[in-house]
Amino acid sequence: xxxxxxxAVNATLHKLDPDARKLSPTSLPIEKSLAYQRSPPIPESSSxxxxxxxxxxxxENSSDVLPQPLDVQEAIDILREGNRVESVLxxxxxxxxxxxxxxxxxxxxxxxxxxxxxxxxxxxxxxxxNVYMKCGATGHARKxxxxxxxxxxxxxxxxxxxxxxxxxxxxxxxxxxxxLESGVYPTNYTLGAVLSACCALxxxxxxxxxxxxxxxxxIESNTSMGNSLCSLYSKCGSLESAVKAFQRIxxxxxxxxxxxxxxxxxxxxxxxGLRLFIEMLSENVEPNExxxxxxxxxxxxxxxxxxxxxxxxxxxxxxxxxxxPVKNAIMYLYLKCGEINEARRLFDEMETVSLITWxxxxxxxxxxxxxxxxxxxxxxxxxxxxxxxxxLNRSGMKPDLFSFSSILSICSGLVALEQGExxxxxxxxxxxLSDVVVSSALVNMYNKxxxxxxxxxxxxxxxxxxxxxxxxxITGYSQHGRSREAxxxxxxxxxxxxxxxxxxFVGVLSACSHGGMVDKxxxxxxxxxxxxxxxxxxxxxxxxxxxxxxxGRLEDAFAFVKKMHFEPNEIxxxxxxxxxxxHGNMELGFYAAERLLELxxxxxxxxxxxxNMYISAERWHDVSRVRKLMKxxxxxxxxxxxxxxxxxxxxxxxxxxRTHTQSAEMYEFLESLLExxxxxxxxxxxxxxxxDDEDEEKKFGSTIHHSERLAIIxxxxxxxxxxxxxxxxxxxxxxxxxxAVKFFSLLTKREIIVRDSKxxxxxxxxxxxxxxFGALL
DNA sequence: CGCTCATAAT
Numbered sequence: 157x158x159x160x161x162x163x164a165v166n167a168t169l170h171k172l173d174p175d176a177r178k179l180s181p182t183s184l185p186i187e188k189s190l191a192y193q194r195s196p197p198i199p200e201s202s203s204x205x206x207x208x209x210x211x212x213x214x215x216e217n218s219s220d221v222l223p224q225p226l227d228v229q230e231a232i233d234i235l236r237e238g239n240r241v242e243s244v245l246x247x248x249x250x251x252x253x254x255x256x257x258x259x260x261x262x263x264x265x266x267x268x269x270x271x272x273x274x275x276x277x278x279x280x281x282x283x284x285x286n287v288y289m290k291c292g293a294t295g296h297a298r299k300x301x302x303x304x305x306x307x308x309x310x311x312x313x314x315x316x317x318x319x320x321x322x323x324x325x326x327x328x329x330x331x332x333x334x335x336l337e338s339g340v341y342p343t344n345y346t347l348g349a350v351l352s353a354c355c356a357l358x359x360x361x362x363x364x365x366x367x368x369x370x371x372x373x374x375i376e377s378n379t380s381m382g383n384s385l386c387s388l389y390s391k392c393g394s395l396e397s398a399v400k401a402f403q404r405i406x407x408x409x410x411x412x413x414x415x416x417x418x419x420x421x422x423x424x425x426x427x428x429g430l431r432l433f434i435e436m437l438s439e440n441v442e443p444n445e446x447x448x449x450x451x452x453x454x455x456x457x458x459x460x461x462x463x464x465x466x467x468x469x470x471x472x473x474x475x476x477x478x479x480x481p482v483k484n485a486i487m488y489l490y491l492k493c494g495e496i497n498e499a500r501r502l503f504d505e506m507e508t509v510s511l512i513t514w515x516x517x518x519x520x521x522x523x524x525x526x527x528x529x530x531x532x533x534x535x536x537x538x539x540x541x542x543x544x545x546x547x548l549n550r551s552g553m554k555p556d557l558f559s560f561s562s563i564l565s566i567c568s569g570l571v572a573l574e575q576g577e578x579x580x581x582x583x584x585x586x587x588x589l590s591d592v593v594v595s596s597a598l599v600n601m602y603n604k605x606x607x608x609x610x611x612x613x614x615x616x617x618x619x620x621x622x623x624x625x626x627x628x629x630i631t632g633y634s635q636h637g638r639s640r641e642a643x644x645x646x647x648x649x650x651x652x653x654x655x656x657x658x659x660x661f662v663g664v665l666s667a668c669s670h671g672g673m674v675d676k677x678x679x680x681x682x683x684x685x686x687x688x689x690x691x692x693x694x695x696x697x698x699x700x701x702x703x704x705x706x707x708g709r710l711e712d713a714f715a716f717v718k719k720m721h722f723e724p725n726e727i728x729x730x731x732x733x734x735x736x737x738x739h740g741n742m743e744l745g746f747y748a749a750e751r752l753l754e755l756x757x758x759x760x761x762x763x764x765x766x767x768n769m770y771i772s773a774e775r776w777h778d779v780s781r782v783r784k785l786m787k788x789x790x791x792x793x794x795x796x797x798x799x800x801x802x803x804x805x806x807x808x809x810x811x812x813x814r815t816h817t818q819s820a821e822m823y824e825f826l827e828s829l830l831e832x833x834x835x836x837x838x839x840x841x842x843x844x845x846x847x848d849d850e851d852e853e854k855k856f857g858s859t860i861h862h863s864e865r866l867a868i869i870x871x872x873x874x875x876x877x878x879x880x881x882x883x884x885x886x887x888x889x890x891x892x893x894x895x896a897v898k899f900f901s902l903l904t905k906r907e908i909i910v911r912d913s914k915x916x917x918x919x920x921x922x923x924x925x926x927x928x929f930g931a932l933l
Numbered sequence: 934c935g936c937t938c939a940t941a942a943t
Binding site for chain 2: 244247248278285308310316343346351352379383384411412414417452456483484487511514515517519520556
């Protein structure tokens with residue numbers, strides 16, 4: 157602290173203003189005390205007097221000034237020698253302890269204060285409470301407070317504020333209640349502090365009561381208090397109340413506007429947020445860097461780049477473009493809107509890269525990976541994010557919960573188990589695993605990598621579970637074909653009081669479908685509507701149809717489709733067609749195919765399914781009809797891609813890929829495995845070729861090797877003998893590969909996991925967890 | 934002379 161006055165003052169000060177101390181707030185009528193305003197100019201403060209005392213006319217240390225302590229150390233020395241210090245000096249001495257956070261000095265002073273009986277003095281005792289609180293010694297402060305012979309509202313307030321600053325809002329509220337019970341009137345200071353406590357507690361109930369006191373004492377319409385209230389309601393999740401509180405502020409300032417705009421962002425009402433931002437501009441309130449950052453974030457949420465660019469120009473106009481949060485928000489906007497090169501340029505230009513910058517970059521790539529239309533983009537976004545995370549670690553900054561949850565989601569998408577496990581270790585070391593979002597992301601990562609046991613362990617060890625964590629684990633069990641566990645977990649979830657959503661029910665119904673549990677499926681299907689008021693959507697019907705198809709009950713499946721109150725989509729018809737092909741009911745299959753073609757589907761997988769069905773039935777006329785349709789509809793060639801993650805690298809394969817250095821070895825191994833498989837009864841399916849080459853005609857026969865085979869072979873050659881093989885494939889596996897890989901798992905005694913665009917296949921000892929029925933091509 | 938207040942980016 158720069159200019160603390162020295163205390164070359166003595167008892168004369170006391171005489172100058174003998175009554176000053178009697179003007180404590182409690183002696184004033186409450187309304188007057190509550191009239192909130194900046195402190196009026198202090199009549200003549202000690203510092204002014206001190207400044208005069210220290211003027212050149214009265215140089216320090218001149219012989220006629222008695223030696224008085226200038227700072228705490230000197231005061232302590234004087235006390236040690238058995239001398240006394242004027243009681244009036246204790247407050248500024250304690251203030252020094254507050255500024256320097258020197259608890260030991262304060263304790264020495266405290267001891268002397270008790271000895272001399274100065275504790276009776278309300279100023280001194282309040283300062284003591286304050287000093288303990290500022291030094292983090294909440295227990296000391298409380299003990300002292302309880303022993304005080306006298307307290308006034310300022311002492312109470314010091315205690316409450318202290319608890320708020322020491323992250324004990326619960327204690328703050330408790331003390332506030334004791335205060336009310338003891339009949340003392342709170343002041344604006346007190347209520348402001350309690351409001352902060354409510355904010356920290358996310359307690360709308362107590363917040364509303366404090367709001368009541370504020371109305372009673374007429375400080376609700378104060379701008380700062382109104383802003384606080386608005387922020388409190390927003391934090392507690394009530395946007396409606398937040399907006400009301402905002403509207404009740406008579407003199408709205410830029411903070412009021414920013415608070416309400418960011419509240420809209422936090423609560424997801426982007427439309428209202430943007431409307432308020434425009435309203436603010438039209439009322440000629442100048443936005444600051446906070447407002448603009450919030451506005452950018454809103455544009456980001458609606459992915460409106462053109463509006464975002466306008467806000468970007470506002471940033472330049474108002475001179476905020478170099479503000480770090482603003483720059484981060486601009487970068488994130490371009491990233492989220494898919495302008496990856498522009499985002500990258502902004503990123504490279506930044507001279508200060510904060511953790512949030514890294515996190516934004518990683519989260520942006522995670523989102524691009526998940527929403528990518530094509531697998532190449534997904535793959536590149538994922539690997540780029542992994543690189544970023546590596547750089548973040550090397551930069552010396554410590555990843556936080558945002559970094560971890562994003563990067564774990566990247567590992568899920570890439571099925572990068574080894575990287576995921578390393579990050580798991582890092583979350584333990586850093587303590588962020590205790591965060592519910594991070595631990596949920598971890599459960600999800602293990603599930604998506606096919607490690608159901610590790611996922612279960614991570615799930616069991618969670619200290620808290622949300623709807624998302626439950627749903628993730630239920631879906632995990634379901635995808636692994638562990639129907640009973642999935643359903644048991646769903647019942648546990650209901651008992652825990654967590655409310656399932658649409659996605660949860662997709663997990664439950666697909667578990668029933670997988671296990672062929674018709675009665676349970678119908679029971680949960682009805683429960684969803686009747687007990688939870690969730691209307692079934694296409695995915696739910698797909699589960700039910702899938703179930704009947706698996707059981708070979710094609711008529712029941714069709715009957716269920718007819719019950720739907722909306723038109724079946726591509727997925728539903730595809731499931732029916734795949735089922736008809738499997739169970740040899742071709743008449744229904746042809747009917748479904750006609751309905752499917754009426755929808756003019758865009759996805760190549762759908763056409764491959766149809767072609768395969770007609771080829772199986774040797775309906776060559778229909779084969780050429782579909783081929784022609786594909787040409788007319790400009791359906792491009794199939795792009796068959798797979799990848800495998802080994803150590804910190806990800807290897808990418810196309811169908812019939814021969815570009816890898818180990819190609820010769822790979823093909824040799826592949827052919828030998830296929831030969832052995834044929835010896836064990838493997839019969840290649842006659843399917844349509846899925847050609848990767850741009851101009852090559854699709855042809856029959858099995859000369860082309862699909863990408864997942866190559867990725868699996870690459871893994872078998874390059875990974876440890878006992879390691880599981882994990883492969884990601886961009887489209888649905890075909891029957892031929894599915895059958896071949898079953899034999900591979902038997903022949904090599906390896907666990908092979910293939911995650912395709914529809915489901916997870918876990919091959920062990922010649923069996924697949926999908927139950928051999930999938931909407932396989 | 935002691936207690937106090939609000940806004941942003943992942």
